[in-house]
Amino acid sequence: MKGPGRPKGPIFKLENRQARLYPQFAPNLLVTMASNLVGGLTVAVLALALVLGGFGAGTALSRGGSVGTTTTATTTVVNASAPFDITLVIATGSVFNSSAADQPAYFVLGPHGLESAGNIAVPVNRTIQLTIVNYDDGNASFVQSGINVVSGTTGGTITFASNDNINSTQGPNGIVIKGGETTSTVPADSVAHTFSVPSLGLNIPVPLSSTVVATFKITHAGSFTWFCLTACGDAAMSTTGWMTGSLAAS
Numbered sequence: 001m002k003g004p005g006r007p008k009g010p011i012f013k014l015e016n017r018q019a020r021l022y023p024q025f026a027p028n029l030l031v032t033m034a035s036n037l038v039g040g041l042t043v044a045v046l047a048l049a050l051v052l053g054g055f056g057a058g059t060a061l062s063r064g065g066s067v068g069t070t071t072t073a074t075t076t077v078v079n080a081s082a083p084f085d086i087t088l089v090i091a092t093g094s095v096f097n098s099s100a101a102d103q104p105a106y107f108v109l110g111p112h113g114l115e116s117a118g119n120i121a122v123p124v125n126r127t128i129q130l131t132i133v134n135y136d137d138g139n140a141s142f143v144q145s146g147i148n149v150v151s152g153t154t155g156g157t158i159t160f161a162s163n164d165n166i167n168s169t170q171g172p173n174g175i176v177i178k179g180g181e182t183t184s185t186v187p188a189d190s191v192a193h194t195f196s197v198p199s200l201g202l203n204i205p206v207p208l209s210s211t212v213v214a215t216f217k218i219t220h221a222g223s224f225t226w227f228c229l230t231a232c233g234d235a236a237m238s239t240t241g242w243m244t245g246s247l248a249a250s
């Protein structure tokens, strides 16, 4: 017989499962606490700097007797000839809700991890180098015929790498990498998702378990809707930030 104070089976199991699924919660809390502390200190230092700065400016004005203009120079260095790099990640297993359960989704790989792909900011009139890392190992049927054919990219091609064409073998000096395959068409039964912007004529088919690299340029500013044109999940396909969103070119 179990004692009256012991947790019942299912609750115990759920807690265990959460701990297994989200082991990062505890360390994250510490990081949040630490960053709050640092943030608080930063605010204090900034406030002190503002007080001192204000005092200094007031002194200068009263001494000089005239009001001058303060100019703050900001220099942003952008190498406009280099491609603008952006990486998208297609992950599976994100829980949509209790009825749709797991759905695949696109994410933007940002400096601090995965971010929403609901609104992807890109530059206009500059070559965009798009890398898509696809963790989905299943193919899907098409919602529009012909989406296994590449369009709108430089040369009408993509370069993709998957297990059978990136690693050839272990050589005497380490792994030998062949580098991937450049193609204008992906076999229809190998397409898992697409990154498609019909209003720009852009269609990038993404083979299952692969990494795809494509370049393209958007020549006018605007907000363009991107879609995945495979039947990869009703909820994901119709929801911003999952398998559709906008590409904001400015």
Ligand SMILES: [Cu+2]
Pocket (backbone or CB within 6 Å): 104, 192, 193, 194, 228, 229, 230, 231, 232, 243
């Ligand atoms: Cu999809």
